[in-house]
Amino acid sequence: MRRTTGRIVLDGIAILIVVVMLFPIYWMVSTALKPGKEILSLTPVWVPTHLTFDNFQSAIHVPFFWNDVVNSLIIVTTTVIVSIVLAFLAAAAVARFGFRGRAAFVVMVIAVQMVPLNALVIPIYLLLDRVGQVDSLIGVIAYYMAVVLPFMIWTLRGFVTNVPVDLEEAAMIDGATRIGAFMRIVFPLVAPGLVATAIFGFIQAWNEYIIAYVLLSTSSKQTLTIWLASFTTQHGTDWGGLMAGATLTALPVVVLFLIVQRYVQGSLTAGAVKG
Amino acid sequence: MGVAGDARGRASSGLHLEAGPWRQALARRALPYALIAPALIVIVAVLGYPLVNLVWISTQKYGFRELIQHQGVFIGLQNFATILTDPQFLYVIRTSLIFTAVNVGLSMFLATLIALLLERVSRPVRILLSAGLVFVWATPVIPAVNLWQWMFDYEFGVVNWLLTRFGAGDYIHHNWFENPVQGFAVITIIVVWGAIPFLALTLYAGLTQVPRELVEAAEIDGARPWQVFRNVTLPIVRPLFIILFSLSTIWDFGVFNQVWVLLNQRPNKDYFLIAVYSFQESFRVSKYGLGAASAVVMVAILAVVSIFYIRETIRLTNEELR
Incomplete structure (x- = not known):
């Protein structure tokens, strides 16, 4: 009896936490869908009664929106495609070979994620400035x-390690080369992990702010994150438009994140990845 | 020309066949290095080199003139002497340390409570709470800052309305950013809100690894819930705790986006955390040498924290690789 009452209390607390945690997101989306009168109301309008897409309309007509969407897509897609190939090669080496320097490489991979990016932005700017690559997408992609x-x-x-080596060895006994066995046996098995990792990389790059902010100064070359961050400064405070812009920027990331979260959860402690 | 090339091609492939085993052994040895080389080159060139370069710039006078000439002037440790005797920088360091302590403490404390709660609630509520946390986690930082900016707006912000309505005092037209302590409270809410999901879900995943029998045995022996947590659960999840603590410290000590975007890219001096200060010195005042020096101080402090993180991560990995 006491156990059930206790559980009901805990359930209640948990539901309260959900409400508090999710309220800001609800407030962002509902503000984006409200007409101006309901946004700028002294008593908050909790549930929008006159749904409207006007705010989204005005957000996407803010100069450079589509331009910056395209820039973001170019930068992020290029980054992800090239990186996932390089990362897969390196991961295969780490997971499947014992070689001298392997431990050092692993430590470096972990340690390098701890380098605060905010600190590196100064030398990166100066170095790219020297070779004339400031304000170019290439610098940001690199x-x-x-x-x-x-x-x-x-x-x-992690994904490659989880595929038993026996499978590859069996294929090699049947006459496959090492690389052939790897590509034919391991690759299909890690493909979902590969997709999940690529999507996670996409999210990280899509959300990045400071590097793009420093390196890309021309409005037509900026990314969506920069566009959103300078929304207020350039246009006064159009809260409806800002919330619509924020919703639009967040939406693809949230959708992708919900798809891949459970695949990569395990390896997240080893990566300075914060969604 | 074509013929010669062909002949050479054939000759070398013949050689390859003859020296098969030896060649293969060499190829097998070289293969892992060939596989890691591209990634390694990118990391070293794009992260490693700038890191070394950062230290180098911190020893130079590098202002606007030097920027145009692409050449700094070596001045030894003078930049460090300048910032370490500058009362403003000491204020920045102090603020950053307090900010980090408060944020790490709050995020870890609340995340631990939520993780313990996740273990104890009924199944549907657990699914609801985890889903809610994942949603918050998924929200990118810049949109998140914008939405909190709106929540705390002085005129139409819902927070002011709620506080006034529920009798916390008169918050109508209350400006949260006039007083830096209150402003930092808002920034703390944004940071902690964003950090909790990752921490809580990871801790919860760690807690599910604690063997049920151990907890039950302790309970049968009469241990109180707090004692069970302290003496059974905590030692098992300790490595995870250390990892999350160091990760949070690294993130919170480097907070930049939240301050910068929340205050419309023009934070006043009261709001300078170390990353903001270093950015401001470099890109607003064009004192890249001083900015680099303060960034070096930041990296040095974080390097110490990273050691704990890396050690525990490696330890956990070795267990995985067994």
């Missing part, structure tokens, strides 16, 4: 690759 690579290597290492 940098993002280095940001997602360690995490990707680490996660993929």
